[in-house]
Amino acid sequence: MDDQNKNLILATVLSFAVIMAWTVLFPQEEPLVDPAQETTISVEDPALPATDPVSTGSTAPGDAPAAEPEAEVARIAIETPQLVGSLSLRGGRIDDLALTQYRETNEPDADIVRLLKPVGEPDAYFATFGWTATDGLTADQVPGPDTIWSLENGDTLTPETPVTLIWDNGAGQVFRQTVAVDDSFMFTFTQSVDNSGDAAISTRPFGLLRRHGEPADLKNFFILHEGLVRMTDAELEETSYDDITDYPIDPRERTQAERLDATTSGWIGYTDHYWMTTLIPDQSSPFRSTSKYYDSRDLYQAEAVMPITTVASGDTATVTTRLFAGAKEWEAIRHYQNEEGVTGFLDSIDWGWFFFLTKPIFALLHFLNKAIGNMGWSILALTVILKIIVLPLAYKSYVSMARMKELQPEMEALKERAGDDRQAMQQGMMKLYKDNKVNPAAGCLPILLQIPIFFSLYKVIFVTIELRHAPWIGWIRDLSAPDPSSILNLFGLLPFAAPEQGTLLALIAIGILPLMLGVSMWLQQKLNPAPTDPTQQMIFAWMPWIFMFMLGNFASGLVLYWIANNLITFIQQYAIMRSHGAKPDVFGNIKRSVTRKKPVDLDKPKGK
Incomplete structure (x- = not known):
């Protein structure tokens, strides 16, 4: 056998072997998780207290949601060149969102892709923003995921017309959310609290994503990441849905089990094959990003919790958080990274091990x-x-x-x-x-x-x-x-x-x-x-x-x-x-x- 043919056969065998490895699926076994337990993966800033107030009796991110159906409330229409849907006054939730430029199949009359769905529908999935109580306030005096807001300004959310929601706790504090959207896939939530009470109050703003079960169209293909995606101080973390449920801990020991790291920039969310929802806090301020799983409800939750805000009597405090909800278009994501300062946002696209080749x-x-x-x-x-x-x-x-x-x-x-x-x-x-x-x-x-x-x-x-x-x-x-x-x-x-x-x-x-x-x-x-x-x-x-x-x-x-x-x-x-x-x-x-x-x-x- 001459050397030329040896080389060609060797190269062919190597090519064949490696390509076959990339075409084989690797199904993973379903994890056995005690229904009484939940999994929490957390990254927390040292400046924030180790005790998690959002999981100690408030209606904020850490609480397991109620199982009973939710009553219908008023909605505000969302209309942009890329998005259509509505915002619910319950929790100010964005829970009805479809992508106007993408269809489920290649047929011209196919349904457009629906990204977010309200509770009560299969594969419910929504984003909401609120506050947690710390000093001077009780859990029922701050707005959470189930709070019924009122509409203060606007009637339809468009790139030209933001809307403002208002909620008065009756104890001297008035909370507002001003929601804006661009002509692509980025929402901006400006949360504020006016304190007209006699004493200073302390509260903490948060944003969360709740996903009821794994997505119905989950690919489970080993070369594609679907699940939690998080950027923490320029370090990318990708966690599959299976891995989120792989390490159950006793909820009472959650604060001891969390690892604490500095989080001064980044984002957290869930990525599908082509779509993504991501919470993007202020990139210049510390925050805590947390992933939780409620096994008894089969509910995944991603949180971005900002530092405690103290508001003196007569003062107003404001914090701004963004929400990306849409298609993982390279040009749009690149714009948000390069022009709007979202750290490492292009890495939300799964470029794989050969990223140094796939990107260029x-x-x-x-x-x-x-x-x-x-x-x-x-x-x-x-x-x-x-x-x-x-x-x-x-x-x-x-x-x-x-x-x-x-x-x-x-x-x-x-x-x-x-x-x-x-x-x-x-x-x-x-x-x-x-x-x-x-x-x-x-x-x-x-x-x-x-x-x-x-x-x-x-x-x-x-x-x-x-x-x-x-x-x-x-x-x-x-x-x-x-x-x-x-x-x-x-x-x-x-x-x-x-x-x-x-x-x-x-x-x-x-x-x-x-x-x-x-x-x-x-x-x-x-x-x-x-x-x-x-x-x-x-x-x-x-x-x-x-x-x-x-x-x-x-x-x-x-x-x-x-x-x-x-x-x-x-x-x-x-x-x-x-x-x-x-x-x-x-x-x-x-x-x-x-x-x-x-x-x-x-x-x-x-x-x-």
Whole structure:
């Protein structure tokens, strides 16, 4: 077996093994949690007291919510270019929110995506803001998640018209919430308290997110993070829903179990595949971010609790907190990070281990899509650019492969002289490589280099919302989904539908793009004659078609990239081999593979 074929087989096996690892799901066992217990993961500022007042009798974040249905209260409409829904006067909750620019499926009449839902509906999920009592106030004298507010100003929440809610506790303090929203996905809550009482009071503002159960469309795919996402002093933390419930503690011991760290900037929230809700306190002020789970109610809760505010008699105190609720659009999130000072907000998108590649690759793809206006053509343009970037290394590798071909007669002569002496053979080969300045391992570098690029693009296509429902041409209406065409119905010519994705039959229902992938890999093989060794012949013969079926259910955008990469590699390698005197007999190799004839060894004397 010559070294060139060894390198190619090694690179192919490595590629196959790693890609298979990325296509296997890793289901996790459901944790066994005592219903009487809850889990709390907390990050708290040392300036705040260790005792958590929000969990000691108030109606604020730490209290387990009541199980009984909630009575209907008045609502305020929310209307923006991106959002539609309503704000409830119960707790000032944003609990009815849908995304006007995104639909559940690719059908034009499909329902728009609904992000937040009120209590009483399946998958209830909402955000609310309030205050907790500390000194001078009791729990019923501060507004919490169930307080019924009154509308003071405004009637519809739009980017041009904020609304103000008011609540008088009857003890000398008047609380207000002014809610504003921009034309994207960011709400701003300005909380204030006027103290007209005779003495100073102390209270603490908070914001919280409550999610009743895991999301119904939870992917549970190991390359995608869904669950709690938190930034704490420039350190990102991602905790899955399973992990949140994995470490139950006795609620009475919660304050002793919490770990205390400085939190001077950051945010906390829940992230889905494409959507996210995030509490963003003032980035210049310390706060405590906490994640809690109530097992008996299957309720997840994320909190941002600000420092204690002391308000003297006759004074007013104000605090501002933001809420991101919407799609994880790269451009919008980048704006909030770079222009509005939300620390590390781009990291809320799950870039993965290869973030140093996925971030720039997506930025380039986004730029190309802006210029071209079609994500499919942008992927093709991105492939060309990536191939140009790695061309110097690829050129050296292909030159090394061409020179290995030139040395083939000398290598055969060396084998005959060495006979069964393996040590002499190895020493002779190394001397031959050294004298001719050939690196036998260089031939597999182009393939190995594709592995991190392939995974990074896979991550980009799978995770980023910009690829969701992005069309290319004709039948490819969603580059983030597999090719919907099928060989089983002759690509739509026969009068029955293709097998649905996720079924066993769909694994062999290869579409047009996967077929093109197999052909492109097969064509690339034909630059060189088939190896003489029968085992190698079998591996090379089956490899394109194994990859075709293996990648058949990958996202169409990824298969499109792989096809373009194969064709460009074919052109590059053909041109470089020709420039070094080699004349690849592509059609001859194809003919011999079809007729099953062995490649002609020009160095072997006739008649032997």
